[in-house]
Amino acid sequence: xxxVTQPDIHITVSEGASLxxxxxxxxxxxxxxxxxxxxxxxxxxLLLKYFSGDTLVQGIKGFEAEFKRSQSSFNLRKPSVHWSDxxxxxxAVGASNNDMRFGAGTRLTVKP
Amino acid sequence: xxxxxQSPSNKVTEKGKDVELRCDPISGHTALYWYRQSLxxxxxxxxxxxxxxxxxxxxxxxxxxxxxxxxxxxxTLTIQRxxxxxxAVYLCASHLGGTRYNEQFFGPGTRLTVL
Numbered sequence: 001x002x003x004v005t006q007p008d009i010h011i012t013v014s015e016g017a018s019l020x021x022x023x024x025x026x027x028x029x030x031x032x033x034x035x036x037x038x039x040x041x042x043x044x045x046l047l048l049k050y051f052s053g054d055t056l057v058q059g060i061k062g063f064e065a066e067f068k069r070s071q072s073s074f075n076l077r078k079p080s081v082h083w084s085d086x087x088x089x090x091x092a093v094g095a096s097n098n099d100m101r102f103g104a105g106t107r108l109t110v111k112p
Numbered sequence: 113x114x115x116x117x118q119s120p121s122n123k124v125t126e127k128g129k130d131v132e133l134r135c136d137p138i139s140g141h142t143a144l145y146w147y148r149q150s151l152x153x154x155x156x157x158x159x160x161x162x163x164x165x166x167x168x169x170x171x172x173x174x175x176x177x178x179x180x181x182x183x184x185x186x187x188t189l190t191i192q193r194x195x196x197x198x199x200a201v202y203l204c205a206s207h208l209g210g211t212r213y214n215e216q217f218f219g220p221g222t223r224l225t226v227l
Contacts, residue, residue: 043116043218090155102155
């Protein structure tokens with residue numbers, strides 16, 4: 001079965017600094033990849049997704065992610081973090097058997 | 113409604129009791145998922161409903177867990193004889209159906225605490 005690893009449990013960045021959240025997946029076929037954000041007390045919201053085509057995908061709130069097949073990675077990036085970006089971020093991989101697996105999440109803290 | 117709703121938002125129960133968690137998906141969404149979110153564990157897939165097809169129950173952790181979806185809309189997740197390890201946030205999500213990889217819309221979750 002597919003799996004997702006988010007190596008960083010907690011990341012702290014200063015407001016205005018750049019951000020990269022790591023995601024590595026394991027899946028034998030072409031993956032369907034997602035990033036979701038969960039703000040405190042809120043449900044999960046889709047930031048972006050990759051199915052095929054251009055390996056650099058743009059999402060909402062100024063986020064982007066790049067699919068690198070050779071590295072089995074789908075890292076999330078943002079050039080300048082805002083205090084409102086503090087949240088939990090989840091990477092997910094979808095497989096052909098109707099199963100979506102999520103990573104354990106990375107908690108982002110933004111310092112003023 | 114405008115989004116996926118879940119009730120109750122919080123549930124505290126005693127070990128051994130049965131609980132029912134409810135999910136109201138977005139109107140017109142034919143696909144519905146249940147996930148469990150334990151502290152530091154990410155989201156664990158539990159069950160998937162798509163239209164009138166037989167549900168994919170492959171993620172249910174034990175036979176104490178079951179779910180129904182009546183009339184292709186509201187879903188209920190039932191946990192019988194609850195155990196302390198069942199304590200978690202239970203999330204419901206829905207999407208339009210068709211390809212599974214349409215965006216899933218998540219509800220706010222039900223926080224279950226088993227004493």
